[in-house]
Amino acid sequence: MNIWRMKLRAGNHGPNMWEQCRKRKIASMTDPPILNTDLTNLTPKEVHPDVRTTSRASIHRFAWEIRGGDIIYVGDSEDKKLIARGCVGGGVGARAYRYNSRNAMHPEGRPNEPWRHEVPVAWNSEFKPINYRDMSYLVTVAPIEKAWREFGEVLECGADAEHLLNEDDYERETNASKKHVVKLHSALSNRFKLWAQRQWNIKIDQEDEYLDTTFELFGKKTMVEFKICYGSHTRRAIREALGQILEYNHFPKRIERESWWLVLDHEPSRDDLRYADTLRQKYNFPLLLGWSTDDGFELSPPVSGKSR
Numbered sequence: 006m007n008i009w010r011m012k013l014r015a016g017n018h019g020p021n022m023w024e025q026c027r028k029r030k031i032a033s034m035t036d037p038p039i040l041n042t043d044l045t046n047l048t049p050k051e052v053h054p055d056v057r058t059t060s061r062a063s064i065h066r067f068a069w070e071i072r073g074g075d076i077i078y079v080g081d082s083e084d085k086k087l088i089a090r091g092c093v094g095g096g097v098g099a100r101a102y103r104y105n106s107r108n109a110m111h112p113e114g115r116p117n118e119p120w121r122h123e124v125p126v127a128w129n130s131e132f133k134p135i136n137y138r139d140m141s142y143l144v145t146v147a148p149i150e151k152a153w154r155e156f157g158e159v160l161e162c163g164a165d166a167e168h169l170l171n172e173d174d175y176e177r178e179t180n181a182s183k184k185h186v187v188k189l190h191s192a193l194s195n196r197f198k199l200w201a202q203r204q205w206n207i208k209i210d211q212e213d214e215y216l217d218t219t220f221e222l223f224g225k226k227t228m229v230e231f232k233i234c235y236g237s238h239t240r241r242a243i244r245e246a247l248g249q250i251l252e253y254n255h256f257p258k259r260i261e262r263e264s265w266w267l268v269l270d271h272e273p274s275r276d277d278l279r280y281a282d283t284l285r286q287k288y289n290f291p292l293l294l295g296w297s298t299d300d301g302f303e304l305s306p307p308v309s310g311k312s313r
Contacts, residue, residue, distance in 0.1 A: 007238055008076045008149045009066070010087070010139070018082055020112040022120065023089065027128050029110065032077050032091070033120040034067055034145050036060045040119060043104040044068045050299070063145035064122075068102045071124050071146075075101070078149060082142065086134040094125035098189075101125065148238065189233045193270050193297060194218060197229065200301045216253055222308070225263040228253065229295075234271040242269055243277060243294075247284075250292075268295040268302065278305055 011032055013022045026032055038055040049065045056064055071077070073095035078087045095101045101124040109119035141147040194217055198209045201220070209220045218229035230250050232242035246267045254261045267281075273296055284290040295304045 007070070007072065008078070009071060010078050010080045010141075010147050010149045011067075012082060012145045013079055014082060015112040015115070015118070020115075021081070022110065022112065023079060023081070025110040026079075026126070027089070029123075030094075030126060030128065031123045032067075032071075032079075032093075032126045033110065033123045034063065035118070035120045035122055036064060039064070039122075041121065043106065044102065044122065045104055059144050063147075066146040066148075067124070068122060069100065071101050073097050073099045073101050077124075077126055080137065080139055082139075084134070085136065085138070087137050088132075088134045089128055090132045091126035091128035094127060189270065190217075190231055193231050193233065193268070196297065197231070197268060197295075197302060204301075219262070222264070226260075227264040227266060228262040229266040229268055231268050232270070234269050239269055239271055239273045239277050242271075243267060243273070243280070262291075264291050264293065266293045266295055266304075268297070270297050272296050272298070272303075273305075281305065 011034070013026055013032065013034075014020065015022060022033065036056050038053040042053065044052065044064075049069055052061065052064060071093055073093055074097040075093040077091050077093060079089040079091075080086070081088045093101045103123050103125070105119075105121045105123050109121040109123075111118050111120060194211055198211060198218065201207065201209060205222060207220050207222060209218055211218050216228050217231045220227055220229075228250070230246045230253075232246045234242045250265050250267065253259055254265065273281075273294060278294060281292055281294040284292050293304055293306065293308070295302050
């Protein structure tokens with residue numbers, strides 16, 4: 006599950022679309038080049054090139070990364086408050102985006118500006134607005150820890166921030182979400198196996214002794230831990246994976262590998278890469294960070310050459 010902050014205004018201080026979204030039980034956004042473009046069967050790279058910079062990032066998150074079961078907080082630019090909270094509908098972990106081709110809402114007085122891009126949301130009618138300082142105020146859709154630095158690390162919201170952290174207590178995994186993660190995890194593992202075999206012509210073992218993947222490369226025994234990030238929550242995935250990697254290598258009776266690969270389904274941030282570099286340099290962790298790309302996988306630090 007991911008948690009997002011969305012702006013629901015037509016422009017940073019334009020008409021407020023929140024009431025329409027509340028009544029329709031949706032969240033919505035748009036951008037002039039794609040007012041009437043159905044993104045359902047497109048890839049992010051196929052979005053109109055005139056959608057640029059922050060708008061492009063927001064469209065990518067909204068149309069492809071927001072999933073069923075995610076939480077959306079609505080941030081208002083004028084009130085400087087989180088004014089609403091809702092849970093994204095649809096199957097847990099399933100893509101939530103839908104295109105409204107018939108009766109899209111539009112800003113008041115702007116009938117030729119349809120907001121056709123939607124996700125279903127069950128809005129919480131009891132939510133009370135919370136003051137916040139937005140760290141990504143020009144971005145329409147942002148992971149909340151980027152918009153609001155770890156739920157108030159740099160905010161002075163006092164009890165309100167504490168309330169926000171505690172009011173959504175829930176069991177993190179349902180049977181449906183577990184099955185979905187297993188499916189994505191297996192797909193990532195299989196895709197990596199085929200890619201690595203093409204790269205180095207090596208034998209790869211999957212799910213051996215509770216390890217996701219093991220192989221020998223350039224004379225080093227290597228293990229791979231795969232993590233599904235659900236969009237851009239790479240830091241959480243890395244945090245969880247590091248504990249597993251250390252256990253798999255150092256818990257009594259476990260076999261230590263010489264090279265540890267942590268492979269994500271989403272590109273890590275610059276801070277993620279710097280963090281991995283620090284662990285390698287300061288603590289001598291034999292850690293490599295990898296991630297899935299359209300063409301295969303990228304690794305940091307890069308690995309080149311042919312296996313023996």
